[in-house]
Amino acid sequence: MANRTDPSAKSIRGTNPQNLVEKIVRTKIYQNTYWKEQCFGLTAETLVDKAMELDHIGGTFGGNRKPTPFMCLVMKMLQIQPEKEIVIEFIKNDDYKYVRILGAFYLRLTGTDTDVYQYLEPLYNDYRKLRRKLPDGNFTLTHVDEVIDELLTKDYSCDIAMPRIKKRWTLEATGSLELRKSALEEDFEEEEEKEENDQVDGMDEDVHDRDYYHGRSPARERERDRRRDSHRYRDRDYDRDHDRDRDYDRERGRGRDRDRDRDRDRDRDHYRLRDEKDYGRDRDRDRERDRDRRERDRGRRRSRSRSRSHSRDRDGGDRDHKRHARSISPRRPDREELKKKKEKKKEKKDDGTDHPDPEIAEANRLRASLGLKPLK
Amino acid sequence: MIEVVLNDRLGKKVKVKCNEDDTIGDLKKLVAAQTGTRSEKIRIQKWYNVYKDHITLKDYEIHDGMGLELYYN
Numbered sequence: 344m345a346n347r348t349d350p351s352a353k354s355i356r357g358t359n360p361q362n363l364v365e366k367i368v369r370t371k372i373y374q375n376t377y378w379k380e381q382c383f384g385l386t387a388e389t390l391v392d393k394a395m396e397l398d399h400i401g402g403t404f405g406g407n408r409k410p411t412p413f414m415c416l417v418m419k420m421l422q423i424q425p426e427k428e429i430v431i432e433f434i435k436n437d438d439y440k441y442v443r444i445l446g447a448f449y450l451r452l453t454g455t456d457t458d459v460y461q462y463l464e465p466l467y468n469d470y471r472k473l474r475r476k477l478p479d480g481n482f483t484l485t486h487v488d489e490v491i492d493e494l495l496t497k498d499y500s501c502d503i504a505m506p507r508i509k510k511r512w513t514l515e516a517t518g519s520l521e522l523r524k525s526a527l528e529e530d531f532e533e534e535e536e537k538e539e540n541d542q543v544d545g546m547d548e549d550v551h552d553r554d555y556y557h558g559r560s561p562a563r564e565r566e567r568d569r570r571r572d573s574h575r576y577r578d579r580d581y582d583r584d585h586d587r588d589r590d591y592d593r594e595r596g597r598g599r600d601r602d603r604d605r606d607r608d609r610d611r612d613h614y615r616l617r618d619e620k621d622y623g624r625d626r627d628r629d630r631e632r633d634r635d636r637r638e639r640d641r642g643r644r645r646s647r648s649r650s651r652s653h654s655r656d657r658d659g660g661d662r663d664h665k666r667h668a669r670s671i672s673p674r675r676p677d678r679e680e681l682k683k684k685k686e687k688k689k690e691k692k693d694d695g696t697d698h699p700d701p702e703i704a705e706a707n708r709l710r711a712s713l714g715l716k717p718l719k
Numbered sequence: 720m721i722e723v724v725l726n727d728r729l730g731k732k733v734k735v736k737c738n739e740d741d742t743i744g745d746l747k748k749l750v751a752a753q754t755g756t757r758s759e760k761i762r763i764q765k766w767y768n769v770y771k772d773h774i775t776l777k778d779y780e781i782h783d784g785m786g787l788e789l790y791y792n
Contacts, residue, residue: 709749713745
């Protein structure tokens with residue numbers, strides 16, 4: 344019958360490839376007229392023609408959850424299981440962006456982890472616009488690289504649950520993948536060099552691509568260690584400032600920017616120094632530099648540039664002098680920040696999460712996480 | 720604050736605490752958090768009336784303790 348998978352097709356992830364799409368959505372696709380009329384008896388070649396006619400991507404829409412032609416074609420590909428070369432041809436072709444996305448989607452569903460990263464990452468450089476159908480039936484604008492990012496980072500797209508793939512840094516650690524080279528890398532390096540020239544002492548500007556996905560990379564652990572150490576050396580004020588800076592860094596910029604900022608954040612110096620230029624907290628800067636020097640000494644074992652460490656040591660000696668010289672600076676800014684922090688924390692509690700009844704407090708916490716107001 | 724019961728007749732019966740001025744969309748999010756399905760996949764009905772996402776519970780006259788039907792998209 345028309346809906347049965349090709350008998351010579353391999354099983355994907357241990358099951359019939361069509362089962363990658365869950366039951367309800369699959370049933371909706373089988374009942375769809377586009378599927379019945381256009382997708383009957385398609386082969387790999389004729390599928391290309393149909394794919395070239397696509398003009399939007401999307402999942403199911405409307406009250407009836409009608410599937411889009413894009414989804415029907417994905418289902419057809421799962422059914423006939425084209426060769427890997429054909430799928431790669433789909434991805435490599437430059438003329439038809441929807442064919443490219445179709446190939447990318449299929450590869451994400453069926454390919455191995457290494458393949459997925461290898462073939463989908465070059466598509467990050469494609470900035471063309473795409474039309475996406477929303478669940479309520481309207482269209483919205485998106486771009487090829489946004490869709491690829493969604494495919495690589497999220498586990499659900501176009502109403503189909505994506506299989507789990509390993510995080511990039513895991514694959515890099517095992518050696519199956521190279522470090523990611525972004526097309527914008529030269530721009531970032533220029534920017535970093537400029538910043539370095541502006542500042543007094545040398546910064547660690549290794550490009551740590553490893554943690555550029557939101558995975559829990561070793562770099563994160565380093566941050567955690569740093570946080571732990573900072574408790575020992577400093578008082579609470581600085582920790583709070585830390586958190587603030589880190590969060591601020593996380594929020595600003597997306598994608599590559601964020602990773603770069605995280606890189607910078609790791610040597611929190613950057614941020615601190617910028618603040619200090621604004622507020623002139625010399626004492627903080629000196630303490631910060633000492634702390635970072637210590638941390639960088641620890642991190643040096645793992646860091647990749649060895650040459651810089653020498654210059655850093657030399658600078659460290661100078662910094663000690665400076666620290667003794669400028670020990671007097673107003674403590675007031677710290678107190679004000681403390682106050683602001685306390686108020687901010689109090690505000691959050693007004694959300695209702697400190698309700699005496701634990702059940703209601705729990706419910707309110709859930710609501711706050713979903714973005715809803717507390718229970719009345 | 721009202722408590723609504725949702726039953727899908729296949730084994731999932733959940734009680735959800737919510738406000739009257741919450742929309743059905745918010746209720747779906749709360750149900751999704753409790754059952755584990757995605758909120759886009761949930762459909763809330765009463766007999767053949769499919770409840771729409773943007774209308775509040777108060778407008779649908781959903782009171783405390785009322786039972787709704789839980790279906791999936």
